[in-house]
Every structure is written in C-alpha cells, then in structure tokens.
Amino acid sequence: MTPHQPGGPLAGVRVLALVKVWAGPYAAKLLRALGAEVIKVESMGALDEMRAYGGVDIEHAPYFLSQNTGVLSARVNLKSPEGIAQLKSLIAKSDIVIDNLRPGALEKLGLGYEDMKAVRPDIIRVSIKMYGNEGPLGQQTGYAPSFAAIGGLNYLVGHEGEAPRGINIRYGDTTAGAAAAFGAIAALHHRERTGEGQFVDLSAVEAISAMVGDQLFAFGLTGEMPRHTGNFHPDLSPHGVYPCAENGWISIACDGDGDWQALAATLGDAALAHDAAFADHSGRIANRGALDAAIARLTAPHDASELAERLRSQGLSAYASASSLALASDEYAWSRPAYHMVENGNGDIRPVVGPSWRFDPDPVPTERGAPLLGEHDDYVYRDLLGLADDEYARLKANGAIS
Amino acid sequence: MTALTGLRIIETAERVCGEWTARLLADFGAEVIKVERPGGSPTRRYGPFVDGESTLFGYCNTNKKSVVLDLDDPEARERLDAMLEAAHGLIDDHDDAWCRDRALDAAAMRARHPDLVHCRITPFGADAPADRQRAFPINVANAGGWAWHTPSEAAPCDPPLMGAGRFMTDFDAGLDAAMATAAGLFRQRCTGQGQSVDVSEWQVQLSRADIIIGRILAGDDEPTTGRTRYDMGGPGAQFACQNGHVHLYMTTARHWKALRELMGDPDWARDYPADWLEFHCTRERVASFRRDFAKWVADKDKVQITDAAQARGIPLAPVNTPADLLANAQYRHRGFFQAIDHPVWGPIEVPAVPYRMSASPVVISRHAPAPGADRGEVLS
Numbered sequence: 001m002t003p004h005q006p007g008g009p010l011a012g013v014r015v016l017a018l019v020k021v022w023a024g025p026y027a028a029k030l031l032r033a034l035g036a037e038v039i040k041v042e043s044m045g046a047l048d049e050m051r052a053y054g055g056v057d058i059e060h061a062p063y064f065l066s067q068n069t070g071v072l073s074a075r076v077n078l079k080s081p082e083g084i085a086q087l088k089s090l091i092a093k094s095d096i097v098i099d100n101l102r103p104g105a106l107e108k109l110g111l112g113y114e115d116m117k118a119v120r121p122d123i124i125r126v127s128i129k130m131y132g133n134e135g136p137l138g139q140q141t142g143y144a145p146s147f148a149a150i151g152g153l154n155y156l157v158g159h160e161g162e163a164p165r166g167i168n169i170r171y172g173d174t175t176a177g178a179a180a181a182f183g184a185i186a187a188l189h190h191r192e193r194t195g196e197g198q199f200v201d202l203s204a205v206e207a208i209s210a211m212v213g214d215q216l217f218a219f220g221l222t223g224e225m226p227r228h229t230g231n232f233h234p235d236l237s238p239h240g241v242y243p244c245a246e247n248g249w250i251s252i253a254c255d256g257d258g259d260w261q262a263l264a265a266t267l268g269d270a271a272l273a274h275d276a277a278f279a280d281h282s283g284r285i286a287n288r289g290a291l292d293a294a295i296a297r298l299t300a301p302h303d304a305s306e307l308a309e310r311l312r313s314q315g316l317s318a319y320a321s322a323s324s325l326a327l328a329s330d331e332y333a334w335s336r337p338a339y340h341m342v343e344n345g346n347g348d349i350r351p352v353v354g355p356s357w358r359f360d361p362d363p364v365p366t367e368r369g370a371p372l373l374g375e376h377d378d379y380v381y382r383d384l385l386g387l388a389d390d391e392y393a394r395l396k397a398n399g400a401i402s
Numbered sequence: 403m404t405a406l407t408g409l410r411i412i413e414t415a416e417r418v419c420g421e422w423t424a425r426l427l428a429d430f431g432a433e434v435i436k437v438e439r440p441g442g443s444p445t446r447r448y449g450p451f452v453d454g455e456s457t458l459f460g461y462c463n464t465n466k467k468s469v470v471l472d473l474d475d476p477e478a479r480e481r482l483d484a485m486l487e488a489a490h491g492l493i494d495d496h497d498d499a500w501c502r503d504r505a506l507d508a509a510a511m512r513a514r515h516p517d518l519v520h521c522r523i524t525p526f527g528a529d530a531p532a533d534r535q536r537a538f539p540i541n542v543a544n545a546g547g548w549a550w551h552t553p554s555e556a557a558p559c560d561p562p563l564m565g566a567g568r569f570m571t572d573f574d575a576g577l578d579a580a581m582a583t584a585a586g587l588f589r590q591r592c593t594g595q596g597q598s599v600d601v602s603e604w605q606v607q608l609s610r611a612d613i614i615i616g617r618i619l620a621g622d623d624e625p626t627t628g629r630t631r632y633d634m635g636g637p638g639a640q641f642a643c644q645n646g647h648v649h650l651y652m653t654t655a656r657h658w659k660a661l662r663e664l665m666g667d668p669d670w671a672r673d674y675p676a677d678w679l680e681f682h683c684t685r686e687r688v689a690s691f692r693r694d695f696a697k698w699v700a701d702k703d704k705v706q707i708t709d710a711a712q713a714r715g716i717p718l719a720p721v722n723t724p725a726d727l728l729a730n731a732q733y734r735h736r737g738f739f740q741a742i743d744h745p746v747w748g749p750i751e752v753p754a755v756p757y758r759m760s761a762s763p764v765v766i767s768r769h770a771p772a773p774g775a776d777r778g779e780v781l782s
Contacts, residue, residue: 009585009597022613029612034585050613054622062623066616113760132758137732140712142651145638146719149649154640154721156566157553164647164721165553166640167565168632174610175574176756182581183757185588186405186430190762192591193408198761206738206756209727211573212566213753218450218457219724220739220751226724231540231564235448239540241549241561247627249562251544253537312533319537321544321562324551324632327608328618328625332534336527338605339619351619353612356575356605357582358527360508360598362589 004072004379008035008364013188016041016094017071020048022144023128023204024100025067026177031096031184032070033355035364039072039094039380041087042373044402045079051373058373059346065370069342069352073371074380075401078109082400087111089385092119095191096184100128103139113199122197124187128180132203144172144204151208156215158228175211176204237284238263241321242296248304249321252295252311259316260284266314267298342369377401404431405762409587411491412437412482413466414473414506416444418539418569419523419603420495421462422576427491427583428465429755429764435489435780436468437482442773448568453746458569460744460770464752468771469780473504481781486515491587493579495523497535508598519586521599523579528600537603540564542571546607547615551632555639558629574610575603636679637688640721641696646704647721650695653679660714670694740766 005011013036017028025040025048032038042048047058055061074090077083088111091097097116099106106112106127116123130147131137148154154166183200191197209216215226233239233253238260241251254260257280264273272278272294277287284291299307304320311318320326333339340354354366381387381401395401409432413424416439428434436443448458471478486492492515494506501507501522508528511520522528525537543549549562556562565571579601586597608615614632617623623631638651652661655677662671674691675682699707704720711718720726727733728751736758739751755764 009582009589011589012592026612030581034582035589054617062617062620063613066613066620131732132736135732135735142712142717142719145649145651146717149640149719149721152722152724152727153566153570154649155647155723157563159560159563163642164640165563166649166721167553167563168548168551169554169634169638169651170551170611170614170632171548174612175577178574178577178581178610179756182426182577182584183759185581185584187759187762188588189409189430189584189591190405190759192588194761196761198759201758201760203732203736203738203756206733206736209733209738209753210577210756211570212724213573214458214461214569215567216724216727216753217461217751218452220728221452221457221460221747222450224450226567228566231561233540233568235568236538239538241540241544241564243561247558249544249550251541251549251562251564253540255538309533312536315536317536317538317541319541319545321550322547323625323627323629324547324615324618324623325625325627326550327547327615332526332530333608336530336602336605338602338608352616353608353619354605355582356578356602356609358598358600359582359586360600362595362597 004037004376006032006035006070006364008359008362010035013037013096014094015039015096015098016090018097018099018101018106020100021050022067022173023177023180024098025050026174027098027128027180028071029067029069030178030181030355033364033366037072038070039074039376040068040371041076042073043075043077044373045077065344065350066352068370069366070368071371072376072379073373074376075374077400077402080400082395082398084109084111086385086395086400088119090380091116091123093384094120094123095188096124096126098126098180098184102141103129103133117197122191122195124184124191124197124200126180126184126187126200126202128176128202128204130204133201145169147172147176147204147208151205152212152216153208156212156226156228158230160230160232164228172208176202176207179207234285237281237288238291238295240292242299244299244302244304244307250299250304250308250318251321252316252318254316257281262314263311263316266311266316267295269298340366342367344369345372345375404764405759406430406432409433409491410435410489411493412485412489413493415493415495417495418445418462418572419575419579420493421445422573423521423523423579423583424466424493425462425464426576426580429766434466435485435776436463436466436771438468438470438773440470440472455746461752463770464766465768466771467776467780468773469777470774479504483514485780486518489518490590491519491521491583493521493583497524498528499535508600512596512598516596517590517594518596519583519590519599520596521579521583521601523575523601523603525603527602539569539571542603542607546571546604547611548607551629554630554633556629571603571607575601575606578606636683637691639692641699643699643702643704643707646723648699648704648708649719649721651717655680657716660716664711664714664716665698668698742766742769744769
C-alpha cells in the first residue's frame with residue numbers, strides 16, 4: 001500500500017494512464033473508483049485538451065475537474081528521450097497501462113506492447129481506439145459522435161416515421177471507456193492466476209455495437225432489418241413518453257393488463273379502463289396510436305414529477321423525464337449520494353458525479369478531486385522511482401520532467 | 403483458458419440488466435449457472451422469436467448453464483444456498499422486497515455467505531425508497547437525463563427518446579455491474595473476502611454524462627429545462643445520402659479546409675471564414691452550411707464518401723445499419739461475431755466482445771441453455 005491507495009477492491013493495483021479527452025480519462029477514473037492507484041501521465045507540452053476547454057487556466061478547467069476524480073498527475077515529457085526512459089521505469093512499477101492516443105502513437109515513441117513487456121514482462125496494456133489497433137480500418141480515427149454512427153446506435157434512434165436522428169451527440173465516449181476498464185480487470189484476473197500479462201485491444205465502435213447487440217443478433221437470424229421506432233416496445237403497453245405541463249414529459253411503462261387498468265384508473269378515466277379496444281396487450285398494440293393519444297390528453301395538464309409520484313404510489317413504473325435542471329436539483333441524487341463533494345488539487349471543493357456502485361465492506365471513498373499538473377511528481381519520481389535529489393533536479397531543468 | 407476461468411457465478415437475475423452482467427462474466431470464461439423459475443426466465447417471452455425461441459434470451463445467455471428452481475420453495479432455496487456455498491459470485495437484479503422475502507438481500511447474504519461477491523443491479527439502488535424499486539429501461543433513460551436530450555437539437559414538442567432499441571440502459575448498467583463485480587472478485591481472489599456490490603442503473607446514466615452534469619453541478623454551466631443542454635453546437639448532424647445516412651462532426655479549421663477540398667471547393671463554401679467553426683459559428687452559418695452540404699452529399703455513396711473523408715482527416719462517418727455491421731470488414735477481421743451451433747437455429751453468429759485479448763481470447767462456446775438443461779450436472 002502507498003499513501004495514494006484509496007482502499008477498495010483494486011487496492012494495490014497501479015494504473016498508468018496515457019489518456020486524453022473523454023473515453024480514456026473515464027476508463028482511468030472508473031479504475032480509481034474501484035480502488036486502483038491511477039497515475040495520469042501529463043506534460044505541459046502535450047496537455048489533455050480538457051485542461052484547456054472552458055477554463056481560465058489549466059488548473060481550473062471545468063471539463064478536466066469533472067472527470068479526473070482521485071487521479072494522480074505526474075509530468076513526463078514524451079518528446080524527451082530521458083522522459084521516455086523515466087516513463088519506462090514507471091511502467092516497470094505498474095500493473096496496467098491504458099491509452100487512447102492515436103493508433104501507432106505509442107509505438108513511434110518506442111512504447112509499443114513489446115517495448116513495455118521488455119521492462120515489465122507481465123504488464124497489461126489496454127488500448128482504446130476507434131476501430132482497434134490494426135486491421136483493414138484500424139488506422140481510422142474519430143470522436144464519439146462517429147462511434148455512435150459507426151457502431152449502429154444512430155441508425156436505431158429516431159421518432160417513428162421520420163429520418164433516424166441518432167442518440168445525443170455526447171453519447172459514446174463513456175461507454176467505450178467503461179468497456180476498457182472492464183477489459184483491464186478481466187486481464188488482472190488472468191495475470192493473477194497465470195502470471196501472464198497481455199494486450200487488451202478495445203474497439204470503441206464495437207463497444208457501442210454491444211448496446212444494440214440484441215438487434216444485430218436478431219437481424220442475423222431473421223433477416224428483418226430493425227428500424228428506429230421512437231419509444232415503441234412490442235412487449236409492453238402502453239409504453240411511451242407523454243406530454244405534461246410546461247413542456248414536461250413523463251415516461252410510463254405498463255407490463256400487463258393489471259398495470260394498464262391501474263394506470264387508466266389513476267389517470268381518472270374509467271371509460272378508457274373499460275374500452276374494449278385496449279383491454280388486452282394485442283389490442284393496445286394494434287390501437288396504440290389512439291391509446292397514446294388518449295394517455296397524452298390525460299397527462300398533459302399535470303406536472304410531470306407530481307404525476308409520476310402519484311402513479312408510482314399505485315405501483316406503476318412512471319418517472320418524469322429529467323432535464324439538466326431536474327438532475328442538478330434532484331434531492332435523491334444528492335442524498336444517495338450520486339454526487340460527491342471532492343477537494344481538487346487547486347484547493348477548491350467541487351461537486352462531481354460519482355460511480356454507479358457501492359461496495360460493502362471496503363468501499364472506495366470519493367473525496368479527492370482532480371490533480372494539479374504534476375502535483376504528484378515528488379511521489380512518482382522520489383518515492384516510486386527513487387531518484388536522487390540532483391538527478392530529479394537535473395531532469396526538471398532539462399525538460400524531461402515538464 | 404480465458405480470463406475468468408475457474409470462477410463460478412450463480413445468476414438469479416430475471417431482467418436483461420442482470421442477465422447481461424452475467425453474460426459479460428461468462429464471455430470471459432466464468433462458469434455461470436443461471437437459476438430460472440419454473441416456466442423459464444421472464445426474458446424468454448421477449449421477441450423477436452425464431453422457431454419459437456426468443457432471440458433476446460439467445461443473445462443474453464450464451465456460455466451459461468441453466469437449472470430450474472422455485473425459490474419460493476424452501477427446499478429449492480436450500481439448494482440455492484448449497485450452490486452459493488460452492489460459488490464465487492451471485493448476480494441478482496430483483497427489487498428489495500423480493501430479495502428480503504427470499505433471504506437474498508445483502509444482509510442475509512453476508513450472514514450466510516460472507517465469502518461471496520454479491521452483486522445487485524436495481525433501478526435506483528438496492529435500498530432505494532419503495533416507489534423507486536421498479537423501473538423499465540424507458541424510465542431509467544428518462545430519469546437519467548439522456549432521453550430528455552435525445553435526439554440532439556430536439557424541439558420542445560418532440561417526445562424524448564429512450565435510445566436505441568429496448569434495452570440500452572440495461573446493457574450499459576450490465577457493463578458497470580460486471581466491472582464492479584469483477585473488481586470484487588479480484589479482491590476475493592487476493593483476500594478471500596466477499597463483498598456486496600450495489601449498482602444503480604440510474605446512476606450509470608448519470609455517470610455516463612459525468613463531464614456534462616459535473617459542470618452544471620459546479621455552476622460552470624447553467625442548469626436549464628432546455629432540450630439542447632447536452633448539445634455541442636456546430637454543424638455536425640446526420641445527413642441523407644444516396645444509400646442511407648452519414649454523420650458529420652466538424653469542429654476545427656483543419657476539418658473545414660479538408661472538407662472544402664473533398665467537395666471540390668464549391669462557391670458557396672468560400673463565404674465562410676477559415677476559422678468559422680472555432681470562432682464564428684453562428685446559427686445562420688450552421689443552417690446555411692447544412693442546407694448546402696445536404697445537397698452536396700445527397701447523391702454520394704455512404705461508404706465511398708466516408709472513406710474519402712477519413713483519408714483527409716474529416717470525421718464523416720457512415721450511419722451503419724445492422725446489415726452494414728454484419729458485413730463490416732473490420733468487425734469480421736477482429737472476430738466480433740463468433741459462430742456457434744444452436745440446436746434449433748443451426749449455425750448462428752453471436753456478437754461477442756469489443757476486445758482482442760492477446761493472452762486470454764474470448765470464446766463463445768455454448769449457446770443459450772434450455773430451461774434446466776444442466777440440472778443433472780449442477781444439482782447432482
């Protein structure tokens with residue numbers, strides 16, 4: 001254990017993160033939230049773009065502060081041969097190296113998987129690339145909006161009868177990052193059992209395709225091309241997002257006739273509850289245009305959250321559609337807590353979105369925020385690598401540590 | 403030998419999120435024994451059906467074994483305890499009341515099986531209030547914020563959309579649950595100790611938007627009821643082309659210069675400043691660009707034009723259909739689809755994992771089981 005181990009299931013695991021923008025940092029953050037010590041390798045000359053976006057300076061950049069929770073920062077100048085040498089020493093003391101740099105970028109620096117293996121034979125290298133590391137399209141690169149289009153999500157999202165519109169443009173990076181973190185942990189198991197490290201080569205677009213894998217599988221068997229169908233669900237009725245007061249929306253899903261009867265009764269329309277056209281699932285599917293219109297008329301005057309609470313009190317599955325205002329002011333989110341107050345390296349206290357899991361016993365506290373650039377240089381170079389004072393000073397002076 | 407070989411997982415899950423969690427562990431070689439109620443898992447009733455078999459169930463349950471136990475029957479419940487005694491993990495996705503009634507809540511599990519890694523996947527957390535114990539994916543997507551903001555540039559009158567297909571939030575939740583469980587199993591491997599893992603499907607949705615919500619929580623961005631709060635602005639969007647759609651994402655002067663070259667430098671493109679995407683990205687310019695680009699791309703071939711754009715560094719991507727992906731040369735090269743034989747369907751291809759693992763490659767070796775198919779082996 002070191003002073004920077006937070007405890008938790010991955011206690012004792014050290015991750016070196018050569019990551020930028022969103023997918024890579026997200027994977028690194030999740031591994032930290034599972035208890036690993038994560039060292040982000042940074043350099044003033046090749047900053048994570050997130051340190052630049054929207055901030056007054058690199059230590060107050062909102063995007064960076066929102067995602068590097070609990071991560072350590074060590075400066076290594078990858079343009080300096082001595083910097084590369086130090087990084088190799090650090091790899092020798094790490095369990096996992098994760099990167100989302102361009103295909104071939106690490107190899108050009110002499111930091112390919114074989115090079116890493118030479119200094120740490122059981123290293124686990126996890127790479128996140130749009131299409132993976134090699135193959136007929138392996139050199140193509142892109143951003144998350146491209147992942148969602150290529151991976152098959154965007155074709156399957158849209159309102160019925162209209163062109164496919166795709167999922168929100170921000171979706172993609174985090175799911176790909178989560179898949180990378182899972183792959184890293186699977187590889188840890190293999191190493192623990194066999195002593196063998198490995199190269200985990202993630203394709204971000206395949207990670208996205210896994211979100212629609214059931215439809216790819218069904219298409220392979222039926223030959224019937226799936227289509228985007230708005231919020232239609234062939235097995236649940238009614239099933240949809242219905243209008244409420246002040247441009248609000250409520251999501252409602254009914255499973256079976258009992259749910260439907262309870263919904264109609266709670267919405268206060270006895271006639272609807274007894275309408276033979278909607279009496280059973282097949283009728284509600286066959287007449288769903290009329291059904292959805294009738295429900296919309298009943299939901300429209302109500303506040304979405306109040307109506308959802310009333311429907312849930314009757315055992316129904318109904319939740320307001322949450323805007324960013326609703327998310328930010330959600331009392332349950334603050335009390336669970338889904339949001340945590342953390343202390344950043346810059347000294348500020350800031351709320352962040354925490355992980356989706358809780359462990360008991362041995363939880364991982366979410367207390368530390370994002371690091372200053374090079375905040376943990378001393379820890380890495382003195383404590384882990386054991387550099388003498390004069391050598392450490394020399395490397396800082398000549399720019400290898402910068 | 404795959405990564406989780408030697409680990410035995412019991413699955414009492416009956417929703418897609420839990421079944422998917424256990425399949426992800428089974429992909430990596432864990433021995434997963436699915437416990438089904440008499441009549442079979444509820445997910446077997448979800449279509450599409452082929453030869454009377456659920457394709458959904460067939461997809462979510464490869465590499466698993468199946469036994470049928472009625473957990474309301476005390477004797478069967480004892481059998482489950484015996485199975486858990488010899489297992490490393492338990493995956494469940496039932497609500498709090500159901501679990502308490504069957505002594506399958508976290509406290510009961512810690513008392514009876516302290517060495518077990520016990521993962522519960524629930525909509526809002528295992529101990530959420532009673533009225534937050536039940537939710538379907540459409541509810542999770544809406545309560546979690548992604549639906550409100552989907553599609554991008556939604557108008558106030560457009561119903562929020564739950565995402566692609568019926569189970570996207572289940573698959574995303576399964577990913578977090580499998581990851582956290584695998585971490586708990588790693589700790590068990592190192593220390594011999596068990597752990598409760600409590601995964602909230604709704605918090606997975608929040609976590610996937612960490613940098614958007616985080617900035618809003620911190621006051622860097624204003625929280626609003628706007629439908630476009632997650633959007634990025636700019637001209638990126640989907641455009642119809644000759645044989646489908648393409649998705650353009652364009653943010654830099656370099657992208658713009660390359661796109662002009664790709665289009666043969668049309669007259670209309672000369673009206674835009676070189677750095678308009680970074681510094682002069684007005685609503686009017688976005689609208690006029692989209693109008694003219696839509697005309698230009700309308701007769702282009704989806705694959706040819708996106709390959710040509712990629713070669714110039716322009717993030718113009720094909721909007722792939724399921725048919726496109728099944729034929730995709732890169733997916734084929736990496737072995738994303740794995741072939742197995744199914745007793746009813748014959749040879750089938752299963753979407754496998756997004757990884758290539760150099761030392762412990764993933765193998766889909768078993769088709770989804772019939773209910774109770776492995777009774778003899780498991781309960782003997």
